[in-house]
Amino acid sequence: xxxxxxxxxxxxxxxxxxxxxxxxxxxxxxxxxxxxxxxxxxxxxxxxxxxxxxxxxxxxxxxxxxxxxxxxxxxxxxxxxxxxxxxxxxxxxxxxxxxxxxxxxxxxxxxxxxxxxxxxxxxxxxxxxxxxxxxxxxxxxxxxxxxxxxxxxxxxxxxxxxxxxxxxxxxxxxxxxxxxxxxxxxxxxxxxxxxxxxxxxxxxxxxxxxxxxxxxxxxxxxxxxxxxxxxxxxxxxxxxxxxxxxxxxxxxxxxxxxxxxxxxxxxxxxxxxxxxxxxxxxxxxxxxxxxxxxxxxxxxxxxxxxxxxxxxxxxxxxxxxxxxxxxxxxxxxxxxxxxxxxxxxxxxxxxxxxxxxxxxxxxxxxxxxxxxxxxxxxxxxxxxxxxxxxxxxxxxxxxxxxxxxxxxxxxxxxxxxxxxxxxxxxxxxxxxxxxxxxxxxxxxxxxxxxxxxxxxxxxxxxxxxxxxxxxxxxxxxxxxxxx
Numbered sequence: 001x002x003x004x005x006x007x008x009x010x011x012x013x014x015x016x017x018x019x020x021x022x023x024x025x026x027x028x029x030x031x032x033x034x035x036x037x038x039x040x041x042x043x044x045x046x047x048x049x050x051x052x053x054x055x056x057x058x059x060x061x062x063x064x065x066x067x068x069x070x071x072x073x074x075x076x077x078x079x080x081x082x083x084x085x086x087x088x089x090x091x092x093x094x095x096x097x098x099x100x101x102x103x104x105x106x107x108x109x110x111x112x113x114x115x116x117x118x119x120x121x122x123x124x125x126x127x128x129x130x131x132x133x134x135x136x137x138x139x140x141x142x143x144x145x146x147x148x149x150x151x152x153x154x155x156x157x158x159x160x161x162x163x164x165x166x167x168x169x170x171x172x173x174x175x176x177x178x179x180x181x182x183x184x185x186x187x188x189x190x191x192x193x194x195x196x197x198x199x200x201x202x203x204x205x206x207x208x209x210x211x212x213x214x215x216x217x218x219x220x221x222x223x224x225x226x227x228x229x230x231x232x233x234x235x236x237x238x239x240x241x242x243x244x245x246x247x248x249x250x251x252x253x254x255x256x257x258x259x260x261x262x263x264x265x266x267x268x269x270x271x272x273x274x275x276x277x278x279x280x281x282x283x284x285x286x287x288x289x290x291x292x293x294x295x296x297x298x299x300x301x302x303x304x305x306x307x308x309x310x311x312x313x314x315x316x317x318x319x320x321x322x323x324x325x326x327x328x329x330x331x332x333x334x335x336x337x338x339x340x341x342x343x344x345x346x347x348x349x350x351x352x353x354x355x356x357x358x359x360x361x362x363x364x365x366x367x368x369x370x371x372x373x374x375x376x377x378x379x380x381x382x383x384x385x386x387x388x389x390x391x392x393x394x395x396x397x398x399x400x401x402x403x404x405x406x407x408x409x410x411x412x413x414x415x416x417x418x419x420x421x422x423x424x425x426x427x428x429x430x431x432x433x434x435x436x437x438x439x440x441x442x443x444x445x446x447x448x449x450x451x452x453x454x455x456x457x458x459x460x461x462x463x464x465x466x467x468x469x470x471x472x473x474x475x476x477x478x479x480x481x482x483x
Contacts, residue, residue, distance in 0.1 A: 047112065
């Protein structure tokens with residue numbers, strides 16, 4: 001087995017070496033949008049083909065960057081269709097992750113193309129200082145490698161790190177070799193710190209360049225919003241044909257990843273800040289969630305029971321074929337304000353008409369139902385997610401089409417009231433879900449006529465059994481002696 005992996009690694013290395021002679025980068029521009037739990041990165045590669053028929057372009061991410069990247073998508077500049085990206089394991093010899101991007105068509109010699117890479121990094125910021133009182137501001141630090149790695153030569157490269165506000169406390173200025181650097185290494189303008197431009201960079205996706213020339217940069221900035229993380233999410237979607245209903249329930253463990261509270265919590269200070277609308281940025285007093293249109297019967301409870309401090313603004317159902325931006329609004333206020341380092345576990349859910357998310361295909365005799373992957377909490381990351389879809393009892397020929405591949409997929413049987421054989425269910429597991437992972441899981445299945453009658457048959461048998469038992473019990477003499 002080890003020999004097989006060695007052969008595969010050698011073949012991969014040879015293909016990447018061959019690819020290194022196919023292109024060169026005339027320019028690389030990277031823009032980093034700083035946030036809290038999530039950092040969005042856009043990298044534009046101006047690519048020039050050196051060989052006729054070149055169609056496989058290789059993108060490289062450093063070891064730390066590759067581990068923290070939970071979303072990656074490549075497109076041609078100005079186009080909406082995503083390109084096919086094939087990821088490879090970390091190459092221990094080079095210290096980088098490689099991704100092969102398939103271009104729409106082979107390029108001629110000296111042909112150029114602009115490739116845009118969108119990524120989302122998670123857990124790459126941390127509060128500094130690590131503790132803050134209720135009245136203090138919140139600041140975060142972002143650490144990153146300076147140079148954008150590439151297996152190709154790069155003529156010029158520039159990195160822009162953009163904070164949410166111009167209040168950048170500090171940024172590092174590394175020492176750059178004279179053959180790479182221009183007059184300015186790091187400049188700050190408003191809310192943006194620009195590194196470069198750097199010129200004449202050789203192929204950098206290798207251990208020699210990383211060890212000799214790669215630099216580390218840190219940007220310290222003020223952040224005026226809570227840093228929210230969902231440590232665990234359990235979503236259950238139950239499809240009911242008899243009730244023509246789709247019930248979705250979410251159980252969340254919420255964590256405020258901002259600076260930990262210094263000292264004791266003061267209710268008086270909190271009420272004063274609420275009155276003057278001057279809450280510290282690291283305090284989370286409430287959540288606002290966007291739900292699908294047409295939902296009803298929303299509920300919200302935690303470990304202590306129902307929580308009444310919520311507000312629901314429903315939106316009417318919209319036709320499935322229309323492109324409507326309507327949504328229902330659910331505002332939740334926990335039992336206590338969530339300070340830095342604090343956790344809060346709660347459950348919320350709703351019902352919606354099954355017709356809003358389901359259709360019937362007469363050609364195949366299958367039902368088609370769409371279930372959203374998650375209800376995203378603004379600015380948050382979901383560390384671990386478990387999504388369970390429960391089908392009607394007796395459903396067969398089940399097919400599942402997730403928008404992105406799960407870590408694992410498990411089939412099981414779910415039994416609830418009035419069930420006899422139980423309902424089939426499928427459970428997906430995900431990690432590091434971001435605001436980009438908001439697709440829909442489509443499922444198709446058949447429900448035979450006898451399966452539709454399973455529930456009334458079970459009710460009829462139960463009532464008949466109860467009637468028979470009552471009828472028989474009236475004819476049994478329980479007296480010890482007869483009169």
